[in-house]
Amino acid sequence: MRRRLKRGWILLASPLLLSGCGSEYVVLHPAGPVAATELHLIELSAAIMTGIILVVWALLAYILVRFRDTPNNRAPYLPNWRGTLWLEALVFGVPVLVLLIMAVPTIKKTYALDHIPSRHPLIIDVTSLDYKWLFEYPQQHVATVNYFYMPTGQPVLFQLTAHSPFGAFWVPNLGGMEYTMPNRVLPLWLEARRPGVYLGRNANYSGVDFWRMTFSAHAVSPAAFQAWVRQVKRTYRPMTEDDYRRLATHFDLVGQETYSAYPSDTFPERFREFTIQGLHYVPTRHP
Amino acid sequence: MxxxxxxxxxxxxxxxxxxxxxxxxxxxxxxxxxxxxxxxxxxxRWGWLWREWLTTVDHKRIGIMYIIAALIMLFRGGVDALMIRSQLIVPEAHFMGAQQYDEVFTTHGTVMIFFMAMPFFFGLFNVAVPLMIGARDVAFPRLNAISFWLFAFGAALFNISFSIGGSPSAGWFSYPPYSELQFNPGVGENYYLLALQVSGIGSIATGINFLVTILKLRAPGMTLMKMPLFVWSALVTSTLILFAFPPLTVALGLTMLDRLFGASFFTLAHEGMPMMYANLFWIFGHPEVYILIMPAFGIFSEVVPTFSRKPLFGYEAMVISLLAITFLSYGVWVHHFFEMGAGPGVNVFFGLSTMLIAIPTGVKMFNWLFTMWGGRIRLSVPMLWQLGFIPTFVVGGASGVMLAAVAADYQYHNSYFVIAHFHNVIVGGTVFGLLSGMYYWWPKMFGWKLNERQGRWAFAFFFTGFWLTFMPQYFLGLEGMTRRMASYPPGLGWGGLNAMSTIGAFIMGVGFAILVYNIAWSRMHPEWDTTGDPWDGRTLEWSLPSPAPAYNFARIPEVHERDAWWAMKQRGETDAVKLSPDQVEPIHVPKNTPMPICLAVSFFVGSIGMVFAWHWMAILGGLGVVAALAYGSLEDDTDRELDPTTVLNTEKRLGRVHP
Known part of the structure; x- marks a missing residue:
């Protein structure tokens, strides 16, 4: 009966596996180098692990067929077999080998992602609030709520903090997440190679409406980005202290908002836990 | 008014x-x-209930109470799970509001981990460990009763929250600052803190109790390396509990100070450090998941040899693996928050230490397979759960290694991929293991077996439902669905997989219903186990009648090798467990006592006082605790002696006396 169940599962799973190509699989459709690096590691580990799973399944199926307690079973019965050294060594050695194969790329790629491939990234300061995202551009001096623009082909350094419970900033098409935490500022760099609008969301539970806390990341050509900044400067009013207080203290959902400037003390620069030296984040110590 | x-x-x-x-x-x-x-x-029946159950210190009865309580909690947590899945079956469903959804997923996780899985295996420890090592009871029978009642009243405290005052809603790990007053002003979070604190005292006491029992009360001749593997798993689990629970106690205590007494350890205001909570919680939380899985490993290490009629393959390697997992489990907690800015050095260290755990686990997996190799496999219900466990757990373990690849985890974290992974190991490992153990030791507990045919159906539904529920969730994770979402909009392509998952959950629900029916039906139509050894077992508990008499062993057996009972059967020496009339000795047994339940009631009253900040009631409860402890310490009439005639008559009735 068990084998029948297993076959049934494969039938059920095949549409799942085939549907893996659809664009709704955001993690599998990277639009930039960070997500691509992560996808590469995902694919590598998935391939190795699938191999192991299949070996165990096959071995189990074989043992079940061969060693069932049926009257006419002619398979050898070894009631005193307690172990064989070479087999035990093999059972220990194979996982070690597999993990070595996994460990090397894990180390390489984790360090690689800690290293911004540009000395002059665009900086966006991100603050998660209940239940909205505030994006501030310290170089361009503009601010947006629940959406942001970024130029393609240029790494963007997101400096993340929260004035709310923990959140997590996640744009799956561009790359993995990083937490936004109160009284801390953490770094994350992402880059878009393909222009497009990518959905981002708060990936950490921070209250009843956290799951509606989405934002759109607009990746546009550098020229279009400059044009957007100029347009914002021209069209919109600056953010006031009152605007910020409203955003930070009302636990509600808002639409997209745009400001041509913002009060400088709205981002807790003093909690920054890193400096950028060359191409690396270097942790700094807190007093 | x-x-x-x-x-x-x-x-x-x-x-x-x-x-x-x-x-x-x-x-x-x-x-x-x-x-x-x-x-x-x-x-x-009130007097009977009080004398036989509420005041008992007999490990077998305490074990049965643990298991019944755990099954009730499995029902409660399961209903929560079905509510969660009903809410997510289609986009923008309005089965319940977001606030209620948050409460339901919080209680689902907390109940399943602290009030279902832990008491379930505490129950099995109680039922089996003393019998397996040839002991007459645990080392501290009264402490054992205290542990049980603290757990029971902790669970009661947690469960009344939803009708009185409101349930907690900050998730089972309850990260501040969301769990602080500023964002969570109700009393629900207080219930969470107090309930876990009270039952946590019980858990630590159980850890100490079994550590001492196993180290001090083994039958003569049973060296550590001759112990059954389930006893080894109880030993390492107890050790893990002893060292893992204190950080949780600290984390919960500090949060309580924040909420009830205006401190700011983890608050948003006054520059609190919520990150510290995350560290404390997961220093407990990761060993905790090994606390949950080790007993299942132990159960499978008993079930596989019994139903393959072969000794365990690579016993030494199995023991070393258990010890390695125990040691490594304290060095992996950061993998729960690779995304909290620890830097690549720290993240890689913890990623690799996590991968290392796959080595001993893989060794165990292959050793179970090779135990079956060359055996004669009987597909009884306990073995079916084991055979369901292997293909399921290997998927959970493999996805665990994928999660340990740090840079890949940046994409999986907090997504349904993680949900699928840990249900894959906790349901496919722990729950399958516990149910296997329940079917395996049920005749030893009650003297009758659970019906096999119904048991097969329960397994078939639960197993199929499990795969249908959790496999789609891996793919939902890759589609960007994050955990704890109270609903989701259409147009993201998540509908189909979610619907599949919900259908699977209800199939699991049917499996559970059949299991309950199986227990009730078998109770009405008992298939008595007259031999005491219904599975042709290998370890000492099967040398006793089912159920065992209150003192377990009239004469403590001598052990010369592993699988002692099997060896006795092979040599045709089973009569050695029988008694000659001249060998009977008086037996010391502990007396029943109302102190444990009074102590737990006092904790309960005091905790209610703390939850609602009614200080008079908290003080009243505190005084009750002191009074119960004082009564317990000053009471000197704590045990009695069974005289030889009683023992002889009991054994005669069981047919265990040489003519």
């Missing part, structure tokens, strides 16, 4: 808890409590 009364009612039943379903459940609970009380009165 007087204003204070209105205030009290508003506090106990805040407006958001007066939902029709909760009111319905309240009425149902009250009615069933009344019905039980009425039955006990009519059948004149």
């Amino acid at each position: 007087r204003p204070w009364f209105i205030h009290l009612i508003k506090l106990l039943f805040p407006p958001q808890v007066l939902l029709p379903d909760i009111v319905g459940i309240d009425i149902g609970l009250t009615l069933s409590a009344l019905a039980i009380a009425l039955y006990l009165t009519k059948a004149r």
Whole structure:
């Protein structure tokens, strides 16, 4: 009966596996180098692990067929077999080998992602609030709520903090997440190679409406980005202290908002836990 | 009405808890409590209940109470799970509001881990470990009863929250600052803190109790390396509990100081450090998941040899693997938050240490397979759960290694991929293991077997439902669905997989219903186990009649090798467990005592006082605790002696005396 169940599962799973190509699989459709690096590691580990799973399944199926307690079973019965050294060594050695194969790329790629491939990234300061995202551009001096623009082909350094419970900033098409935490500022760099609008969301539970806390990341050509900044400067009013207080203290959902400037003390620069030296984040110590 | 009364009612039943379903459940609970009380009165069973169960210190009865409580909690947590899945079956479903959804996933996780899985294996430890090592009871029988009642009243405290005052809603790990007053002003979070604190005392005591029992009370000749593997797993689990629970106690205690006494350890204001909570919680939380899985490993290490009629393959390697997992489990907690800015060095260290755990686990997996190799495999129900475990757990373990690849985890973290992974190991590992153990030791507990045919159906539904529920969730994770979402908009392509998952969850629900039916039916139509050895077992508990007499062993057996009972059967020496009339000795047994339940009730009262910040009641409860402890320390008439004639008569009735 068990084998029948297993076959049934494969039938059920095949549409799942085939549907893996659809664009709704955001993690599998990277639009930039960070997500691509992560996808590469995902694919590598998935391939190795699938191999192991299949070996165990096959071995189990074989043992079940061969060693069932049926009257006419002619398979050898070894009631005193307690172990064989070479087999035990093999059972220990194979996982070690597999993990070595996994460990090397894990180390390489984790360090690689800690290293911004540009000395002059665009900086966006991100603050998660209940239940909205505030994006501030310290170089361009503009601010947006629940959406942001970024130029393609240029790494963007997101400096993340929260004035709310923990959140997590996640744009799956561009790359993995990083937490936004109160009284801390953490770094994350992402880059878009393909222009497009990518959905981002708060990936950490921070209250009843956290799951509606989405934002759109607009990746546009550098020229279009400059044009957007100029347009914002021209069209919109600056953010006031009152605007910020409203955003930070009302636990509600808002639409997209745009400001041509913002009060400088709205981002807790003093909690920054890193400096950028060359191409690396270097942790700094807190007093 | 007087204003204070209105205030009290508003506090106990805040407006958001007066939902029709909760009111319905309240009425149902009250009615069933009344019905039980009425039955006990009519059948004149109160005295029996008090003497035989509520004040008992017998490890076998405590074990049975643990398992019944765990099954009830499995039902409660399961209903929560079905509510969660019903809410997510289609985009923008309105089965319940977001606030209620948050409460339901919080109680689902907390109940399943602390009030289902842990008491379930504590129950199996109690039922099996003393019998397996040839002991007459655990080392500290009264402490054992205290542990049980603290757990039971902790669970009761947690479960009344949804009808009185409101449930916690900050998730099972309850990260501040969201769990702080600023964002979570109700009393639900207080319930969470106090319930875990009270049952946590019980868990630590159980850890100490089994550590001492196993180290000190083994039968003569049973060296550590001759112990059954389940006893080894109880030993390492107890060690893990002993070292893992204190950080949780600290984390919960500091949060309680924040919430009840205005401290700011983890608050948003006054530059609190919520990150510290994350560290403390997961220094507990990761060993905790090994606390959950090790007993299952132990159970499978008993079930596989028994139903393959072969000794365990690579016993030494199995023991070393258990010890390696125990040691490594303290060095992996950061993998729960690779995304909290620890830097690549720290992240890689913890990623690799996590991968290392796959080595001993893989060794165990292959050793079970090779135990079956060359055996004669019987597909009894305990073995079916084991055979379901291997293909399931290997998927969970493999996805665990994928999660440990740090840079890949940046994409999986907090997504449904993680949900799928840990249900894959906790349901496919722990729950399958516990149910296997329940079917395996059930005849030893009650003297009758659970019906095999119904057991097969329960397994078939649960297993199929499991795969249908959790496999789609891996793919949902890759589609960007994050955990704890109260709903989701259409157009993201998540509908189909979610619907599949919900259908699977209900199939699992049917499996559970069949399991309950199986227990009830088998109780009405018992298939008595007259031999005491229904599975042709290998370890000492099967040398006893089912159920074992209160003192377990009239004569403590001598052990010369592993699988002692099997060896005796092979040599045709089974009569050695029988008694000659001249060998009978008096036996010391502990006396029943009301102290444990009084202590737990005092904790319960005091905790309610803390939850609502009624200080007089907290002080009253505290005084009760002191009084119960004083009574326990000053009482000297704590055990009695069974005289040889009673022992002889009991053994005669069981047919265990040489003519």
